[in-house]
Amino acid sequence: LMPNPKAGTVWDDLISIIKELKAWKFEFKNDKQWNVHSIVGKLSFGQDKLKENILNFVKTIKDVKPAWVKWNYINTIFVCNAMWPGIKLDIK
Structure with missing residues:
Protein backbone atom coordinates (compact mmCIF):
# COMPACT_ATOMS: atom_id res chain seq x y z
CA LEU A 1 0.00 0.00 0.00
CA MET A 2 1.09 3.52 -0.71
CA PRO A 3 1.28 6.16 2.03
CA ASN A 4 -2.06 7.88 2.47
CA PRO A 5 -3.01 10.92 4.60
CA LYS A 6 -6.40 9.35 5.42
CA ALA A 7 -4.68 6.27 6.81
CA GLY A 8 -2.34 8.43 8.88
CA THR A 9 0.80 7.32 7.07
CA VAL A 10 1.77 10.77 5.72
CA TRP A 11 2.73 13.59 8.10
CA ASP A 12 3.57 17.27 7.76
CA ASP A 13 4.63 17.96 11.34
CA LEU A 14 7.53 15.74 12.39
CA ILE A 15 7.48 16.86 16.05
CA SER A 16 3.80 15.95 16.57
CA ILE A 17 4.15 12.51 14.96
CA ILE A 18 7.16 11.70 17.13
CA LYS A 19 5.10 12.57 20.23
CA GLU A 20 2.21 10.39 19.01
CA LEU A 21 4.46 7.44 18.28
CA LYS A 22 6.15 7.71 21.67
CA ALA A 23 2.70 7.70 23.28
CA TRP A 24 1.94 4.38 21.51
CA LYS A 25 -1.12 5.73 19.76
CA PHE A 26 -2.62 3.11 17.50
CA GLU A 27 -5.85 2.34 15.71
CA PHE A 28 -7.71 -0.92 15.56
CA LYS A 29 -10.61 -2.14 13.47
CA ASN A 30 -12.72 -5.24 13.48
CA ASP A 31 -13.10 -7.52 10.48
CA LYS A 32 -16.38 -8.88 9.07
CA GLN A 33 -16.57 -11.52 11.82
CA TRP A 34 -16.01 -8.88 14.55
CA ASN A 35 -12.46 -10.11 15.24
CA VAL A 36 -10.01 -7.46 16.40
CA HIS A 37 -6.31 -7.92 15.72
CA SER A 38 -3.74 -5.67 17.34
CA ALA A 67 -24.65 1.07 23.04
CA TRP A 68 -26.75 -1.07 20.70
CA VAL A 69 -24.58 -4.16 21.27
CA LYS A 70 -26.41 -6.29 23.84
CA TRP A 71 -24.42 -9.53 23.60
CA ASN A 72 -21.15 -10.50 25.27
CA TYR A 73 -18.74 -8.17 23.51
CA ILE A 74 -15.52 -10.12 24.20
CA ASN A 75 -15.77 -13.89 23.90
CA THR A 76 -12.15 -15.02 23.66
CA ILE A 77 -8.70 -13.50 23.66
CA PHE A 78 -5.66 -15.12 22.08
CA VAL A 79 -2.08 -13.90 22.37
CA CYS A 80 0.40 -15.08 19.79
CA ASN A 81 3.84 -14.52 18.43
CA ALA A 82 4.32 -14.27 14.67
CA MET A 83 5.67 -17.81 14.35
CA TRP A 84 3.88 -19.57 17.22
CA PRO A 85 0.33 -20.77 17.77
CA GLY A 86 -1.97 -18.56 19.83
CA ILE A 87 -2.47 -18.99 23.56
CA LYS A 88 -6.02 -18.58 24.80
CA LEU A 89 -6.31 -16.25 27.80
CA ASP A 90 -8.80 -16.65 30.62
CA ILE A 91 -10.96 -13.51 30.50
CA LYS A 92 -12.93 -14.01 33.71
Missing part, protein backbone atom coordinates in the same frame (compact mmCIF):
# COMPACT_ATOMS: atom_id res chain seq x y z
CA ILE A 39 -0.18 -5.51 18.58
CA VAL A 40 0.00 -5.03 22.34
CA GLY A 41 3.75 -5.24 22.75
CA LYS A 42 6.93 -7.19 22.19
CA LEU A 43 8.38 -10.11 24.12
CA SER A 44 11.22 -7.82 25.18
CA PHE A 45 8.73 -5.71 27.19
CA GLY A 46 8.57 -8.34 29.91
CA GLN A 47 5.60 -10.08 31.51
CA ASP A 48 4.38 -7.17 33.66
CA LYS A 49 4.35 -4.60 30.85
CA LEU A 50 2.67 -7.02 28.43
CA LYS A 51 0.00 -7.83 31.02
CA GLU A 52 -0.61 -4.12 31.59
CA ASN A 53 -0.88 -3.51 27.83
CA ILE A 54 -3.33 -6.39 27.36
CA LEU A 55 -5.52 -5.21 30.25
CA ASN A 56 -5.51 -1.64 28.90
CA PHE A 57 -6.37 -2.87 25.41
CA VAL A 58 -9.30 -4.94 26.71
CA LYS A 59 -10.50 -1.95 28.74
CA THR A 60 -10.32 0.24 25.62
CA ILE A 61 -12.31 -2.30 23.59
CA LYS A 62 -14.99 -2.39 26.30
CA ASP A 63 -15.05 1.42 26.52
CA VAL A 64 -15.76 1.83 22.79
CA LYS A 65 -18.51 -0.81 22.77
CA PRO A 66 -21.53 0.60 20.90
Whole structure:
Protein backbone atom coordinates (compact mmCIF):
# COMPACT_ATOMS: atom_id res chain seq x y z
CA LEU A 1 0.00 0.00 0.00
CA MET A 2 1.09 3.52 -0.71
CA PRO A 3 1.28 6.16 2.03
CA ASN A 4 -2.06 7.88 2.47
CA PRO A 5 -3.01 10.92 4.60
CA LYS A 6 -6.40 9.35 5.42
CA ALA A 7 -4.68 6.27 6.81
CA GLY A 8 -2.34 8.43 8.88
CA THR A 9 0.80 7.32 7.07
CA VAL A 10 1.77 10.77 5.72
CA TRP A 11 2.73 13.59 8.10
CA ASP A 12 3.57 17.27 7.76
CA ASP A 13 4.63 17.96 11.34
CA LEU A 14 7.53 15.74 12.39
CA ILE A 15 7.48 16.86 16.05
CA SER A 16 3.80 15.95 16.57
CA ILE A 17 4.15 12.51 14.96
CA ILE A 18 7.16 11.70 17.13
CA LYS A 19 5.10 12.57 20.23
CA GLU A 20 2.21 10.39 19.01
CA LEU A 21 4.46 7.44 18.28
CA LYS A 22 6.15 7.71 21.67
CA ALA A 23 2.70 7.70 23.28
CA TRP A 24 1.94 4.38 21.51
CA LYS A 25 -1.12 5.73 19.76
CA PHE A 26 -2.62 3.11 17.50
CA GLU A 27 -5.85 2.34 15.71
CA PHE A 28 -7.71 -0.92 15.56
CA LYS A 29 -10.61 -2.14 13.47
CA ASN A 30 -12.72 -5.24 13.48
CA ASP A 31 -13.10 -7.52 10.48
CA LYS A 32 -16.38 -8.88 9.07
CA GLN A 33 -16.57 -11.52 11.82
CA TRP A 34 -16.01 -8.88 14.55
CA ASN A 35 -12.46 -10.11 15.24
CA VAL A 36 -10.01 -7.46 16.40
CA HIS A 37 -6.31 -7.92 15.72
CA SER A 38 -3.74 -5.67 17.34
CA ILE A 39 -0.18 -5.51 18.58
CA VAL A 40 0.00 -5.03 22.34
CA GLY A 41 3.75 -5.24 22.75
CA LYS A 42 6.93 -7.19 22.19
CA LEU A 43 8.38 -10.11 24.12
CA SER A 44 11.22 -7.82 25.18
CA PHE A 45 8.73 -5.71 27.19
CA GLY A 46 8.57 -8.34 29.91
CA GLN A 47 5.60 -10.08 31.51
CA ASP A 48 4.38 -7.17 33.66
CA LYS A 49 4.35 -4.60 30.85
CA LEU A 50 2.67 -7.02 28.43
CA LYS A 51 0.00 -7.83 31.02
CA GLU A 52 -0.61 -4.12 31.59
CA ASN A 53 -0.88 -3.51 27.83
CA ILE A 54 -3.33 -6.39 27.36
CA LEU A 55 -5.52 -5.21 30.25
CA ASN A 56 -5.51 -1.64 28.90
CA PHE A 57 -6.37 -2.87 25.41
CA VAL A 58 -9.30 -4.94 26.71
CA LYS A 59 -10.50 -1.95 28.74
CA THR A 60 -10.32 0.24 25.62
CA ILE A 61 -12.31 -2.30 23.59
CA LYS A 62 -14.99 -2.39 26.30
CA ASP A 63 -15.05 1.42 26.52
CA VAL A 64 -15.76 1.83 22.79
CA LYS A 65 -18.51 -0.81 22.77
CA PRO A 66 -21.53 0.60 20.90
CA ALA A 67 -24.65 1.07 23.04
CA TRP A 68 -26.75 -1.07 20.70
CA VAL A 69 -24.58 -4.16 21.27
CA LYS A 70 -26.41 -6.29 23.84
CA TRP A 71 -24.42 -9.53 23.60
CA ASN A 72 -21.15 -10.50 25.27
CA TYR A 73 -18.74 -8.17 23.51
CA ILE A 74 -15.52 -10.12 24.20
CA ASN A 75 -15.77 -13.89 23.90
CA THR A 76 -12.15 -15.02 23.66
CA ILE A 77 -8.70 -13.50 23.66
CA PHE A 78 -5.66 -15.12 22.08
CA VAL A 79 -2.08 -13.90 22.37
CA CYS A 80 0.40 -15.08 19.79
CA ASN A 81 3.84 -14.52 18.43
CA ALA A 82 4.32 -14.27 14.67
CA MET A 83 5.67 -17.81 14.35
CA TRP A 84 3.88 -19.57 17.22
CA PRO A 85 0.33 -20.77 17.77
CA GLY A 86 -1.97 -18.56 19.83
CA ILE A 87 -2.47 -18.99 23.56
CA LYS A 88 -6.02 -18.58 24.80
CA LEU A 89 -6.31 -16.25 27.80
CA ASP A 90 -8.80 -16.65 30.62
CA ILE A 91 -10.96 -13.51 30.50
CA LYS A 92 -12.93 -14.01 33.71
